[in-house]
Amino acid sequence: MKKISALLLFCVCFFSQAQITDYHKLIDSINQKKWDSSGVDIDSLANPRIVKIKTARKDSVKLNSNIVVAPNAGDSSPLTPSSMLSLPTLKRWFIFGQNSLVFNQSSFANWYAGGNNNIGVLGKINYNIVYKKNRHYLDNNIQMGYGLVSSTGQSTRKTDDYINILTNYGYELAKDYYLSTGFQVLSQFTPGFNYANTPDPTYNDRISKFMAPGYLNVGLGFSYNPNENFQVIMRPLNGKFTFVLDKKLQFAGNYGLERDGQSLRAELGAMLNVLYKIKLxxxxxxxxxxxFFSNYLQHSERIDINYVGSLNLKFNKYITTVVSLEMMYDHDQIQKLQRKQTLGVGITYNLGYKMERDSNTGVIKPFIN
Structure with a gap:
């Protein structure tokens, strides 16, 4: 029986192999190639390569620079630590620049009430360069302005001229409190004249010039800044230096000088500065x-006071109006109240980004101002 079964199995294998023709072999090779081309190579999964696909929201923007411009403000008030901390960004450098140009012009022809043709121009810049990292805060403020007016029958006269450079370093001691130190330099660009006494002055009629006078304030203390609208800087140790680097003006009584030929007067005292901003x-x-400044060494009861008030009105992106009032009393210079008032309507261009955060998406939206 076993012999018969083995013989039958041999016959089946022989005849089945005989059915595989060259035609069948061609079909099998085509099928195999198709399988090889579409099949998954299991061995290739041993070293997979992940491709990162970048996605971005339509209303988002990426700031590649490490320098970010602080929020646009319609006024020239200094940036404070509180305003930096409230920004929707983690950048360290902040820049804000304000450039203003004001023109005045009047022309008369057969005007019964009379008048004098004149044209005036006034330019101002105000830049804040601020660094904020962890508890460290560095504020650099540069303010400069110069104005001229030319009238028929009169020489060109200066209407405004100032240089104000301030640097302040703060270290956060506690919430809203900072250790504060820094310096301030004040002066002017060109000679100044008393046009009431010398209507057509020459250089020899000057009563002031660059660094005559010039002021340097250096101090150490602390500051309190609970919000961007209020700041108090108190420096119990503050040096005030008055420079008069013009021999013609180095006479006793001029700018607080104590003797003729004196070019530098040094004072040591306490300084208090208060900033308060009101949004009308x-x-x-x-x-x-x-x-406020009080001199420890001489007549500490005679406090120097300097007040600056500035009303800022913004009509649109470029047109602004600024009304400023400055009052100063320094017993050593002149025992009278000094006052200066200016009104300007002109073009203002703010350099930088205004940072805003979308309340719905949380995305920062900067735009050139």
Whole structure:
């Protein structure tokens, strides 16, 4: 029986192999190639390569620079640590620049009430360069302005001229409190004249010039800054230096000089500076800044006071109006109240980004101002 079964199995294998013709072999090779081309290579999964696909929201933007411009403000008030901390960004450098140009012109022809043709121009810049990292805060503020007016029958006269450079370093001691140190330099660009006494002055009629006078304040203390609208800087140790680097003006009594030929007067005392900003309504703010200085060495009861008030009105992106009032009393210079008032309507261009965060998406939206 076993012999018969083995014989039958041999016959089946022989005849089945005989059925595989060359035609069947061609079909099998085509099928095999198709399988090889579409099949998965299991061995290739041993070293997989992951491709990162970048996605971005339509309303988002990436700031590649490490320099970010602080929020646009319609006023010239300084940036404070509180305003930096409230920004929707983790950048360290902040820049904000404000450039203003004001023109005035009047022309008369057969005008019964009379008048004098004149044209005037006034340019101002105000830049804040701020660094904020962890507890460290560095503020650099540069303010400069120069104005001229030319009238028929009169020489060109200066209407405004100032240089104000301030640097302040703060270290956060506690919430809203900072250890504060820094310096301030004040002066002017060109000679100044008393046009009431010399209507057509020459250079020899000058009563002031660059660094005559010039002021340097250096101090150490602390500051309190609970919000961007209020700041107090108190420096119990503050040096005030008055420079008069013009021999013609180095006479006793001029700018507080104590003797003829003196080019530098040094004072040591305490300084208090208060900043308070009021938002009257949309696009209208009033900035108050007052500074007190008391000399420890001579007549500490005679306190130097300097107040600056600035009303800022913004009509649109470029047109602004600024009304400023500055009052100063320094017993050593002149025992009277010094006052300066200016009104300007002109073009203002703010350099930088205004940072805003979308309330719905949380995305920062900067735009050139």
């Amino acid at each position: 309504f949309k696009d209208a703010t009033y900035v108050n800044q007052i500074n």
